Amino acid sequence: MIYKFAKFVVWVIFKFLYRIKIHGQENIPDQGPVIICSNHISNFDPPVVGITSPRDIHFMAKEELFEKKGLGFLLPHLNAFPVKRGMRDRNALRRGLELLEQGGTLGLFPEGTRSKDGQLQKGLAGAGFFAMRSNATVIPCAIIGSYDRSEPLHVVYGQAIEFETLKVENPRAQDVTDEIMANIQSLLEENTK
Template sequence: MLYSLGKFICSVIFKTLYRIKVIGKENIPNEGPVIICSNHISNFDPPVVGITSPRRIHFMAKGELFNNKWIGGLLRRLNAFPVRRGMKDRQALRDGLKVLKENETLGLFPEGTRSRNGELKRGLAGAGFFALRSKATIIPCAIIGEYKPFKRLTVIYGESVPMDHLRSGKASAQEVVDQIMSEIQKLKDVHKNNSN
């Protein structure tokens, strides 16, 4: 209930303020486990991905946000769960795998932190871990534009990242996330001149 209400309110605000254009959301499967991997340019990225995806998303969020009891409680009710950055967080890994085991959608920003210049940084291995340890469909997502009032922001969902050869070939988690980031970069390259 709270998630649906939050999505509605954010949709009205963000779609009005940033003239959001969505491309390719039909690439997101209607059912089964899904991992949406997006570039990260702003703190507003999670709600923007959340309102443009047809599926309810469970996001990993930095652990510091959960230090405040009220904010942490609200985030959990909005399907977010904490991850401690800079270290192996086994509980976050278990939480993420549980989301996928229940055929839900996991939202990740593989870069870990925002890109200050908009250029794609190398992804962290965590996204690759989830991709290898589950049977999830991996959907790359590119957010193009600037968060400036009434200026166009474009969200592109690409076709699923081929995973069979990576899983059968025992690719490393880093190799997998490198492939995912490559697909995100392709989306940025193809659509950057068509985002206005």
Template sequence: MNLYKVGKFLFTVILYPLYRIKVIGKKNIPKEGPVIICSNHISNLDPPVVGITSGRNIHFMAKEELFKNKFFGKILRNVHAFPVKRGMKDRNALRGGLKILEENETLGLFPEGTRSKTGEVGQGLAGAGFFALRSEAWIIPCAIIGPYKPFKRLWVVYGEPIDMSSYRENKATARETTDMIMKEIEKLAKNPKMNG
């Protein structure tokens, strides 16, 4: 049994009607090749929401603590999640993320690293910039615009691929690159049409 497909199906049939999910810009996500989807983070439901709306099978980083329970950890690995240590450079997680991209898969990141308590887009961690600079992946900004309230519209907006060539050629830092990605996410999140 493919747990990822089962989970994707269940979340689709539950979350789409529950939150009246509306997706914009899905066509911006390449169907093939390495992709990094960078999204804001407002709820624990963000990973499955990005997973069911993007059209790609996504590998998400998840905090290491979630893998300590063997049963739950096995489930997470079966749905393409992999552990990352928070608050420090985790070389294994960085290598694992690059390997996913080298295999032309999709990496899902929430650069803020934790959920926003205000709903505003916060500062991102440098890891997103690291992956963007060290791979040939397309970078797709994503904004989830809530709130997560039953039967109230939830928007998922995918922006156009970010051209990383000048950042890679000019040897931009991971911090500079992450800041640029976060600005693109913030632009999507502040679309007045979807905020009331």
């Protein structure tokens, strides 16, 4: 209930502030497990992906945020769960896989942190881990523009990434993440003026 209300309120505010344009929403399946992987340019990226996706999304958020008063209560109601950064967090990995097994949608920013120069950085192996260990459809997403309100912010959802050829080669999680990042980079290049 809080999630739906927050999504509506944030949509109204952000749509006005950033003139958000959504492209490729039809590429997100209506049912079944989905992983949405996006570039990361701002702290506003999680709510932007959350409000532009037709599905409710669960995000990992750094553990420190859950220790802050108010946020610690609110974040679980906004479908966020904690992850310890800088180490392999088995609880967060398990929670992410459970959500996917239940047919949910997991939102990931494979870079792990915001890009300081706006350029796509190397992705971490976690995204590849979830893609390999689940039957989820992986949708690349590109957030294009800036949050300075001088131009519309574009959110582009690409077509599902095909991993069949790669899986035959028995890839490492990092190899799968690299493929995801290549798809995000293609979206950025194809949709940037």
